[in-house]
Amino acid sequence: QVQLVQSGAEVKKPGASVTVSCKTSGYTFTSYYIHWVRQAPGQGLEWMGIINPSGGSTTYAQKLQGRVTMTRDTATSTVFMELSSLRSEDTAVYLCARDFVSGSPSGAFEVWGQGTLVTVSS
């Protein structure tokens, strides 16, 4: 079955960077776009950006431009999200989600990873 398995929790100091991975299985990796969404403790959902696993093209939320980088490794069917210059407000659960439609980004999220808690604290 389709699965997205994310890397484990991270604790980082302000100013550091963090990389979260999302390993996919159960489908053709290059056929579906992957989104990243984050959720601060007790808060709602915030879309961070999207990557095309086929060509590697990305679109990021304007708020995070310059601090977020999404990449992929087709050999391992894994997508990565790096967030730099971390601040306390970046403390959140980070989730990867597969797009609903094959071949083009529909903007709906069909399958989700389990989430990765990133804590930013001095």
Add this chain to the structure above:
Amino acid sequence: EIVLTQSPTTLSLSPGERATLSCRASQSVSTYLAWYQQKPGQAPRLLISDASNRATGIPARFSASGSGTDFTLTITSLEPDDFAVYYCQQRGNWPPLTFGGGTKVQIK
């Protein structure tokens, strides 16, 4: 950026009762609106896509309607498993994709 406003923030109901959740968009998103259910410690789950289409495996007690700026999610008879937070999300005009603030359906 399209802002989605969900109401009420909290809905206190008993099992077997009907739940009606609202989502209003700051501008038209046509029918490009989805609903998700999220339980504590879990990732969201897609319930409804394109305003009214139930996702695979979603029970028929979940239904949704709307277009343009006003949308509704209805749970006809609440089961114990339905008490959770529900989010609407638009893909009518993106980036960015945006979510509503959520409605918590809690046991009365």
